[in-house]
Amino acid sequence: MTKLLYQTDSYLKEFQATVQALDEEAHAVILDQTAFYPGGGGQVADKGMLKVDGQEFPLVRAKHGPNGVLHIVEADHALPAVGSTVTGVLDWDLRYKNMRTHTAMHILCGTIYRDFGAHVTGGDMEPLKGRMDFEFESMTHELVDVIDAAVNKEVAAARDIRVAILPREEAFQIPDLIRTKISLLPGGIKEVRTVEIVGLDLQADGGTHVHNTSEVGRMHVVDYKSKGKINKRIYVELDE
Known part of the structure; x- marks a missing residue:
């Protein structure tokens, strides 16, 4: 391998x-x-x-x-x-845009989970833009503005990002990882990679990330849609 x-x-x-x-x-x-x-x-x-x-x-x-x-x-x-x-x-330009975007999605996920207790139900991204679905019953322009301000506060906080590779048994002891559906990992996987935004978010994750939230740059919550009774989609874009 x-x-x-x-x-x-x-x-x-x-x-x-x-x-x-x-x-x-x-x-x-x-x-x-x-x-x-x-x-x-x-x-x-x-x-x-x-x-x-x-x-x-x-x-x-x-x-x-x-x-x-x-x-x-x-x-x-x-x-x-x-x-x-x-x-x-x-192609470093592509890679770094993907790193910034992926970290931005974790900032969004971590902020909404902390402030509203809403779990992620899906998501996708491309360079400098992405979307995430959350368990919200309702979504308004006013709430979007609150989320926009909150995520950019985390960018400005310049939080360090730490990566660790843990034995599966140890990873299962971290309560917050359960929201990333860690339990669905195949039994043959003996180690779990975690990505931590210090003081904000900790998830099992296999992707690439920047070292510090300040590298993400300005986040813009540009739109939202209802995808079901308790499922709302939030769209985010980053500056170049």
């Missing part, structure tokens, strides 16, 4: 790896380690470049596979040989 470097260092822009296997059907290589995020949890996959012996292989996307992370390269490039040494170079 591929070692996931981004789990402990989201700021890696370049890394070295070895080609472990090829997937001819997907036109992809499997590396022994990677800093490319393969998508999941609402966060889109990374893009970038693989460099091998002076050749450049544009990365279409990274993707989870049964034997590791698939690094899908453009079809008009022959795949590098197994055993080749690869330099991976991330």
Whole structure:
């Protein structure tokens, strides 16, 4: 399986790896380690470049596979040989926007849970924008304004963000993680990665995040919709 470097260092822009296997059907290589995020949890996959012996292989996307992370390269490039040494170079502009956005979603989730006790029922994101569904019976423009002010107060608070990888049994002892449906994790997963916004939020999470909430920048709660009797959708955008 591929070692996931981004789990402990989201700021890696370049890394070295070895080609472990090829997937001819997907036109992809499997590396022994990677800093490319393969998508999941609402966060889109990374893009970038693989460099091998002076050749450049544009990365279409990274993707989870049964034997590791698939690094899908453009079809008009022959795949590098197994055993080749690869330099991976991330599309850093895309990655950093995704990091800011993902952290913004955690700020939104943590603030609403703290202030209103509302659980998350769904969510999705793309670079610099996202949406989350919450267990609210009603939603108004006035409440949206309150939420907007509250989340931006947390951005300005410059809260540190800490990542930890815990044994499954230890993670289950953290009460707040239950709202992220940690109990649905497959039994074979022995370790759980947690992301903590110090003083605000603590969740099981596999995505990439910034080091401090101040990096997120101005958050704008731009819209809301009713998605059911006790399900309201909130839309957020970030400045460039």
